[in-house]
Amino acid sequence: MxxxxxxxxxxxxxxxxxxxxxxxxxxxxxxxxxxxxxxxxxxxxxxxxxxxxxxxxxxxxxxxxxxxxxKVGYLPQHIMRAEGLFPATAEEVALMGLLEEKRFPKRFTKNDKAKVKRIFHELGIMHLLKKRIGNLSGGQQQRVMLARALISDPDxxxxxxxxxxxxxxIEQTFLDLxxxxxxxxxxxxxxxxxxxxxxxxxxxxxxxxxxxxxxxxxxxxxxxxxxxxxxxxxxxxxxxxxxxxxxxxxx
Amino acid sequence: MIGDLLEAFSYGFMIRAFVVGVSIALSASLIGSFLVLKKFSMIGHGLSHVAFATVAIALTLGSAPTLFTLPIVSLAAILVLKMNEKASMHGDSAIGLIATMGLALGTVLASLNGGFNVDLYSYLFGSILTIQSIDVYLSVGVSLVIITLVLVFYQELFALVYDEEFARINGIKTKRFNVMLAILTAVTITIGIRAIGTMLISSLIIFPMVSVMQLRLSFKKTVIYSAILSVVNVLFGLSISYLYNLPSGSTIVLFSGFVFLVIYLGVRMRNLGGFRSEKV
Missing domain, CATH: 3.40.50.300 (P-loop containing nucleotide triphosphate hydrolases)
Structure with missing residues (x-):
């Protein structure tokens, strides 16, 4: 290539x-x-x-x-705010990846939610969509963060x-992905x-x-x-x- | 008892107390939702101590406490943020410095002024009898502004508290939003000290959010339920305070603490009983 x-x-x-x-x-x-x-x-x-x-x-x-x-996607070193009590679902976290392309006032549409579903499906984490981020394992949280990074279709x-x-x-699967x-x-x-x-x-x-x-x-x-x-x-x-x-x- | 409570609404001061209470409950819980998750909720406690000092100064000078307190507490809020950012100081240390300085200054001024008189005492622990029409207009206005700002900037604020670095990278002006949160906290504290008191107002910022967080819901539901619970706490607290002739602020805080305990124990018992489920 x-x-x-x-x-x-x-x-x-x-x-x-x-x-x-x-x-x-x-x-x-x-x-x-x-x-x-x-x-x-x-x-x-x-x-x-x-x-x-x-x-x-x-x-x-x-x-x-x-x-x-x-378009740049970013997956940080430390998974932020993943304590058990943090009240956010994996879907809410992944939608953050679309913030930059939203104009004022920033609102997510059904289309955006469909995008999240598609990415979760591709990453094999559809079952985590409505789960609270703090209840997920380190590997699951990392995949949600990857979904957040990928949702804007980054170059x-x-x-x-x-x-x-x-x-x-999981490391091997992640790198293969x-x-x-x-x-x-x-x-x-x-x-x-x-x-x-x-x-x-x-x-x-x-x-x-x-x-x-x-x-x-x-x-x-x-x-x-x-x-x-x-x-x-x-x-x-x-x-x-x-x-x-x-x-x-x-x- | 219900008759006694209905009778309360025939008094102008009680109607004012309920309107101010509900407005402050909404403002404090909405701001608190973000401050608690940012682990910055103690800023409310620190600023309330500064408010105590400024009320003492205002009473000494004979000027209106609310108008005198508002700009100074707002400046203190920005100072805490700047100390946190620039002076290599953790947020809790910066709040500790500002809070103790405020309390010390207020106490010295009170002492110079002949000790804690009735006026200053009512600002310490809240008194519904002292609420005036201007407090009603201010608290309703402030709560409308806060509700509007939270609705408009909901996504930005969520990103700010979940992952500030990610928010900044995605073009959100995080410094501006931090200043906005700090000033709104200062305004809420200032407006709330009449009814709840400088020593207790920060509880309205913290209790509703930490209570609803026990239910483990989504972010959106947590913010909405926290606002509803805050209003319920204040309405029940004020009613009990009226019925049993108790101090309004303390009664609201005790009732909020009781509700937190019920939710906390209820969730623990449900989990122990094997009914653990995740409804977001």
Missing amino acids: MKQTTHIKVENLTVKYQFHTAIKDVTFEIQKGDFVGVIGENGSGKTTLIKALLGALDISSGNITFMDDL VLILDEPTSALDSV LKSLNEEKETTIILITHDLATVGEYIDHVIYLNQVLEYDGPFDEFCKNTKHSPYIHLHAKSACGHEMMKKEMKQ
């Missing part, structure tokens, strides 16, 4: 907080249909980068350009460590992860951050580069082994 349409362009991005610089002079491009893994140690600036992409924080310098009015889906609350079986979205709808996926062992086989583009951009390119090249050996040894040994094996088999 040729991936030539640039979706997101980040140029010389720097984000400073009150007492430290989170990311410095980061430049990269993401193409339509990319499945990107944003990796790095804790505190390397991964979440800051994603929040900057989403416009959730003020950047200190540089530019972020989204081409062609792209780009940004996920911040989405599998951290999932057990291994992302892959099928990526392949069938050409949705660009940007996934923050520290767990390359699990997601390594799904991603094709790696952005490796350590406050500065250490690497931006194909996953197999990342694995080959000895400069990244310490990170690979700690976090990506099996993923890189698998990737290299895949490459050899292709050859």
Whole structure:
């Protein structure tokens, strides 16, 4: 598959907080249909980068350009307000994904509710529609959040460590679902992860951050580069082994 | 007893008390629905302490307490928000600072003014006898404004309390809505202190929502039922207060506490009895 349409362009991005610089002079491009893994140690600036992409924080310098009015879906790292007593149904939470496209006064129609039903059906969580969000398990809540992110039919889906609350079986199903979205709808996926062992086989583009951009390119090249050996040894040994094996088999 | 209660409506002060009570009940419960879920409900308690200080100042200066209190309590509400955002301080600490400062200032002023007189005492714990026509107009006006704002911005407010970051990313001006909630809380507190009292008004913000939350309904139903329960609590509280000659604010709070207990225990017993079901 040729991936030539640039979706997101980040140029010389720097984000400073009150007492430290989170990311410095980061430049990269993401193409339509990319499945990107944003990796790095804790505190390397991964979440800051994603929040900057989403416009959730003020950047200190540089530019972020989204081409062609792209719709962006977002799945946050922590599932918010999921305590048992929070009075909201999965349907009410998923409808929030349509807020941005609603004009004043924001009201949801029968058509919007039908959209929620369709997404829930596709994700196999129709039985959760009227359940209270706080009564759902971590995996079920994560799927509802994914429904919220997908309901606006996004061109780009940004996920911040989405599998951290999932057990291994659900994790696999979740990643397969992302892959099928990526392949069938050409949705660009940007996934923050520290767990390359699990997601390594799904991603094709790696952005490796350590406050500065250490690497931006194909996953197999990342694995080959000895400069990244310490990170690979700690976090990506099996993923890189698998990737290299895949490459050899292709050859 | 019913005859006695009907007789109450022949008195102008009781009619005013019921109208003000219902209006404040609606305002406080609607604002409370969002404050409780934002875990910011104690702002009402903090602001009521500030209101106590400003009432003490107003009585010392001989000016109208409501008009004097409204701008200062609104400013205090914005100050709490800013301290929470900018001064690296958690919301509860900011509220604690403002509340204790307000209480201390009010007490010092009361002491300088010859101690707690009847006027100041009535503002502390509420007195339906002191409600005037201007309070009726103000409380009805405020409740109409709050009902309208909640209806118009319902989706934005829901997003704000469920996931503020997501709301911000989706283009909702979260800072503006936080300021709006804080100012509406300040206005509700100021209008409510005549009938319920500065020490007890925050209960009207908290009790209806936490009571209905026990029923585990959808968000929409929770907000509606909380408003209905708030009105019921105030009507029963005022009636009991009239019948047994008890302080209005305290009676409303005690009745609200009793209703919370009944709902809480009822839900627990239903769950223990194996009738657990989820009706949203």
